[in-house]
Amino acid sequence: MAETQTLKRKKWIGILASPEFNNAEIGETLVSENTNLIGRKLEANLANLTQDPKSQNIKIKFKIREVKDNEAYTEIFSYEMLSTYVKRVIRPAKEKMDDSFEYSTKDSIKIKIKTLILTKAKTKKSILTSIRLKSREFLKDYCSKSEFKKLIIDLASHNLQKELKNTLKRVYPLSVCEIRIMQRI
Numbered sequence: 001m002a003e004t005q006t007l008k009r010k011k012w013i014g015i016l017a018s019p020e021f022n023n024a025e026i027g028e029t030l031v032s033e034n035t036n037l038i039g040r041k042l043e044a045n046l047a048n049l050t051q052d053p054k055s056q057n058i059k060i061k062f063k064i065r066e067v068k069d070n071e072a073y074t075e076i077f078s079y080e081m082l083s084t085y086v087k088r089v090i091r092p093a094k095e096k097m098d099d100s101f102e103y104s105t106k107d108s109i110k111i112k113i114k115t116l117i118l119t120k121a122k123t124k125k126s127i128l129t130s131i132r133l134k135s136r137e138f139l140k141d142y143c144s145k146s147e148f149k150k151l152i153i154d155l156a157s158h159n160l161q162k163e164l165k166n167t168l169k170r171v172y173p174l175s176v177c178e179i180r181i182m183q184r185i
Contacts, residue, residue, distance in 0.1 A: 008032040015042065015072045017062065020152045021049045026062065026074070034067040041077060046156060055156070057085035061183075078183035079155050086116060089176050093118030099132055102185065103143040105151060110185040113139055117168065118176040127172050138167050155179060 010032045016023040026044045031037055041063050047056035058081055062074035090096055097117040104110050115135055119128075142160065143151065154160040165177035 011070065013037065013067065013070055013072050015062075015064065016074065017044065017049055017060075018074050018076050018152075020076065020149055020156070021060075023073075024049055029072070034072075037064050037067050037072050040064045042074075050156060055158075057082050058156075060156075076152050076184075078181065079152070079179070080181050080183075081116075081178060086180060089116075089178075090118065093175055094121045095119040095123050095128060097128055097132055098180070099135060101136055101139065103140055105143050105148045106145060107147045109148045111143070111148070111151075112181070112183050112185055113143075113179060114181040115139075115164075116176065116178045116180040117174060120173045120175045123172055131168055131171050131174075134168055134171055135164060138164055151182075155182060 010030050012028050013031055013034070014028050015026045017026050026042065026049075029037065041061055043059050043061045045056060046058040046060055047053050049060065058079065060076060061078040061080070063077040064072045065075045066073050095118065097119075098114065099117070100112060100114045102110060102112050117131060117135065119131075142163070146154070151160070161178055164179075165174055168174055168177055
């Protein structure tokens, strides 16, 4: 006897952004089983999520955490600046500092933050070191006092970068102070 295989019919599932972005629809995908989607990563431009063209140089990566009622719900996995934007910004700067450090948020989520800091003029290494240490101290304090959701909202609205720049410009004038990458560990 020949066994008949039952072919599962594929269906369209809407993919929604995390609650920080009001569950905006990122896209749709065609799947046969909902469980195949869990754990899948995808990315979206921040300008499309916030309807703000000034944030077009940032992409947000999401990870699908659950599927309910033909909709896939995501959580934020990382925040990254486009490399083309980083290259364009670096040109006029005199001194460039890249730094990478691991932090823990108030709700015990471990994250890695990579900063990009550019000074307005040539500086001594001692000043660069004090800027780097001050930025690490500020970010450690900021992350320990805020939850992951608030951190994402502040990154997307550029409030965290403004506060960091205001803190660091007391040490030396800066042309750019950005969070280049933030990702969950």
